[in-house]
Amino acid sequence: MSMQTETAATLSPTAVNDPVVLLEDVRRVYPGQPPVRALDGVSLEINAGELVGVVGPSGSGKTTMLNVLGTLDRADAGLVQIDGYDVSSLSDRQLSAIRARRVGFVFQQFFLAPGVSALDNVADGLLYSGLSRHRRRARARQTLTRVGLADRMHHKPNELSGGQRQRVAVARALVGKPSLLLADEPTGALDSTSGAAVLKLLHELRDGGTTIVVITHDHNVAAELPRQVHILDGKIESDERVSQI
Amino acid sequence: MKAAPAPSRLRPRDTLRVASSGVRTRPLRAVLSALGIAVGIAAMVTVVGVSASSREQVNEQLRNLGTNLLTVSAGQTLAGGESKLPEDSVDMVARIGPVTTVSAIGTINDMSVYRNQHIPVEETNGLAVNAARTDLLDTVSGTLASGRWLDDALAKYPTVVLGANAAERLGITQTDGSVEVWLGDEWFTVVGILDPVPLAPELDSAAMIGWPVAADELGFDGSPTTIYERSDESAVEDVRVVLPATVNPANPEEVSVSRPSDALAAQAAADETLTTLLLALGGVALLVGGIGVANTMVIAVLERRSEIGLRRALGATRPHIRRQFLGESLLLAGLGGVGGAAMGGVATLAFATYRDWPPAMPLWVLGGAAAATIVVGAIAGAYPAARAARLPPTAALATI
Ligand SMILES: Nc1ncnc2c1ncn2[C@@H]1O[C@H](COP(=O)(O)OP(=O)(O)O)[C@@H](O)[C@H]1O
Ligand SMILES: [Mg+2]
Numbered sequence: 001m002s003m004q005t006e007t008a009a010t011l012s013p014t015a016v017n018d019p020v021v022l023l024e025d026v027r028r029v030y031p032g033q034p035p036v037r038a039l040d041g042v043s044l045e046i047n048a049g050e051l052v053g054v055v056g057p058s059g060s061g062k063t064t065m066l067n068v069l070g071t072l073d074r075a076d077a078g079l080v081q082i083d084g085y086d087v088s089s090l091s092d093r094q095l096s097a098i099r100a101r102r103v104g105f106v107f108q109q110f111f112l113a114p115g116v117s118a119l120d121n122v123a124d125g126l127l128y129s130g131l132s133r134h135r136r137r138a139r140a141r142q143t144l145t146r147v148g149l150a151d152r153m154h155h156k157p158n159e160l161s162g163g164q165r166q167r168v169a170v171a172r173a174l175v176g177k178p179s180l181l182l183a184d185e186p187t188g189a190l191d192s193t194s195g196a197a198v199l200k201l202l203h204e205l206r207d208g209g210t211t212i213v214v215i216t217h218d219h220n221v222a223a224e225l226p227r228q229v230h231i232l233d234g235k236i237e238s239d240e241r242v243s244q245i
Numbered sequence: 246m247k248a249a250p251a252p253s254r255l256r257p258r259d260t261l262r263v264a265s266s267g268v269r270t271r272p273l274r275a276v277l278s279a280l281g282i283a284v285g286i287a288a289m290v291t292v293v294g295v296s297a298s299s300r301e302q303v304n305e306q307l308r309n310l311g312t313n314l315l316t317v318s319a320g321q322t323l324a325g326g327e328s329k330l331p332e333d334s335v336d337m338v339a340r341i342g343p344v345t346t347v348s349a350i351g352t353i354n355d356m357s358v359y360r361n362q363h364i365p366v367e368e369t370n371g372l373a374v375n376a377a378r379t380d381l382l383d384t385v386s387g388t389l390a391s392g393r394w395l396d397d398a399l400a401k402y403p404t405v406v407l408g409a410n411a412a413e414r415l416g417i418t419q420t421d422g423s424v425e426v427w428l429g430d431e432w433f434t435v436v437g438i439l440d441p442v443p444l445a446p447e448l449d450s451a452a453m454i455g456w457p458v459a460a461d462e463l464g465f466d467g468s469p470t471t472i473y474e475r476s477d478e479s480a481v482e483d484v485r486v487v488l489p490a491t492v493n494p495a496n497p498e499e500v501s502v503s504r505p506s507d508a509l510a511a512q513a514a515a516d517e518t519l520t521t522l523l524l525a526l527g528g529v530a531l532l533v534g535g536i537g538v539a540n541t542m543v544i545a546v547l548e549r550r551s552e553i554g555l556r557r558a559l560g561a562t563r564p565h566i567r568r569q570f571l572g573e574s575l576l577l578a579g580l581g582g583v584g585g586a587a588m589g590g591v592a593t594l595a596f597a598t599y600r601d602w603p604p605a606m607p608l609w610v611l612g613g614a615a616a617a618t619i620v621v622g623a624i625a626g627a628y629p630a631a632r633a634a635r636l637p638p639t640a641a642l643a644t645i
Contacts, residue, residue, distance in 0.1 A: 070558065072557065072558060072638040072639050072642070084247040085247055092562070092563060093252060093253070094249050094250070094252070096253045096560050096561060096565075097252045098250055099557070099558055099559065100253040100561075101250045101560065102250060105559075109551070111551055111555045113266075114270070127556075127560075127561075128254065128556075128565065129254065130251075130253075130254030130255070130256060133258075
């Protein structure tokens with residue numbers, strides 16, 4: 001505990017709490033001819049309550065970074081600390097526990113279960129937490145209300161618009177009250193109106209205190225985010241905070 | 246270092262729910278892939294059920310017919326000729342203490358029964374002519390298909406009762422006195438036709454005539470060739486020992502004694518080898534069914550990569566994923582097992598009803614079917630489930 005606080009303190013003296021994300025010189029190399037350096041010495045710190053955009057062209061390493069942040073993948077070198085846990089020291093089972101309780105994912109393709117109601121899709125976000133079905137559904141109901149889909153609880157994914165589906169997916173990521181919400185191109189499969197609605201939702205969630213990382217190759221999407229991390233060829237090019245109007 | 250978060254947990258109920266999701270979303274595929282196992286289990290259950298029913302039928306028959314009947318045959322002389330029993334041997338047997346009933350037939354040599362007098366003598370149809378005592382039918386627990394059995398009055402006249410096969414071979418069904426058969430040099434009126442006699446099958450292809458008329462008209466010498474006797478159940482073996490010397494004191498070694506109920510029981514036991522063979526065939530069907538389920542599971546894992554990735558992202562551990570797919574495989578197999586057991590039960594019931602057997606199903610079959618199903622499901626699912634569990638989450642989520 002104390003060691004961690006020290007590390008965080010040296011990097012960010014102003015931070016009172018642990019940063020939610022702490023990367024130090026993180027490398028991820030895909031073997032091949034030639035090997036691909038998808039992350040090539042990335043250092044990044046994200047504090048609680050931040051809404052961060054990771055921006056870069058296709059193939060720049062954004063998804064790889066999201067996988068590392070979400071403990072779906074391990075870095076080959078460097079320090080990865082998520083919600084205060086040093087990922088490299090944890091077993092696969094412990095990483096699963098972090099994903100079950102501390103991290104929420106939103107994917108470009110939604111990955112909703114077909115033929116299953118919005119309510120149960122969201123409740124599945126708590127499936128591996130060991131809560132009873134009754135309580136999972138109760139939490140899902142609250143969360144769906146929070147993302148503005150109180151009137152769509154019992155609709156199946158094929159009865160929802162793309163934007164609504166993505167909001168269901170956001171609710172599923174959110175239902176476990178994660179420390180970190182990771183969204184990989186959340187607006188990539190949506191038209192601009194639906195995309196804007198989803199972005200608006202993410203802003204609202206940030207205002208509610210959720211820490212969010214949005215990955216996008218779309219500069220227009222990135223422009224609306226208060227902090228933008230630009231990535232190119234696995235390296236961070238720039239990291240700017242813009243004050244919101 | 247911060248304490249590790251509470252581990253991921255999937256409740257047993259949810260494991261079941263997750264395992265059945267594949268079956269619920271693709272019911273037709275589930276039914277089709279379970280069908281192979283259903284056929285295998287149905288075959289095995291039917292084989293066991295039918296053979297149990299057949300054994301039950303024999304047991305019931307033995308309970309009805311009794312197992313205390315002994316058959317004494319004259320046998321062969323040492324020189325190889327037909328031996329004969331003394332005329333008074335039937336009375337001698339009746340004098341043995343535990344003996345309760347005794348009867349006899351005397352086969353009349355070189356005689357057969359014909360539809361009419363124009364049929365060449367050689368065409369005997371394999372039918373024998375027996376002089377029969379009037380108490381024969383009760384002693385061997387025989388029953389009449391139609392007409393009447395010989396009584397003291399009929400036994401003096403040229404009347405005949407045909408065994409079941411004999412009547413069939415002669416093409417005779419009428420027993421109202423309108424049909425006559427050519428026997429020796431005379432017409433005999435058919436007064437009765439027997440049902441098959443399980444304890445004395447030699448009567449099935451014979452014509453029975455009265456003892457007196459055989460002596461008067463056909464020159465029968467009155468020596469019995471086969472004696473049938475019943476005794477107290479507990480004394481059967483004792484009676485068996487003394488019978489040869491009793492019926493033929495001069496040449497006891499020529500006499501042969503048999504217990505027909507033993508032959509019936511042995512016949513039922515002989516069916517076991519066939520049962521084993523058919524069971525093995527059912528096992529092969531089960532194996533093929535298992536391969537079908539394994540195939541379905543391999544495809545399911547390929548198709549559901551992104552679902553696996555999503556579940557890993559939601560916090561599923563490798564064992565959670567493995568249990569899901571193993572559970573699905575067990576469910577598919579279980580579906581086949583339950584369906585197959587039901588099909589086998591119905592088939593057994595139908596077959597037993599058709600053959601007029603008492604339907605029987607040993608309880609161990611249920612246990613056996615359940616065990617076979619679980620083993621097949623577990624083996625079929627083991628490899629696909631392990632593959633699903635080993636899939637790295639990032640690879641599972643990567644869509645092309
Ligand atoms: N599993 C993999 N094996 C080999 N190379 C990969 C793999 N995944 C990604 N890459 C490569 O790593 C680089 C970064 O990929 P990715 O993180 O998906 O980029 P982005 O999400 O920004 O488009 C790309 O050059 C890509 O081809
Ligand atoms: Mg990407």
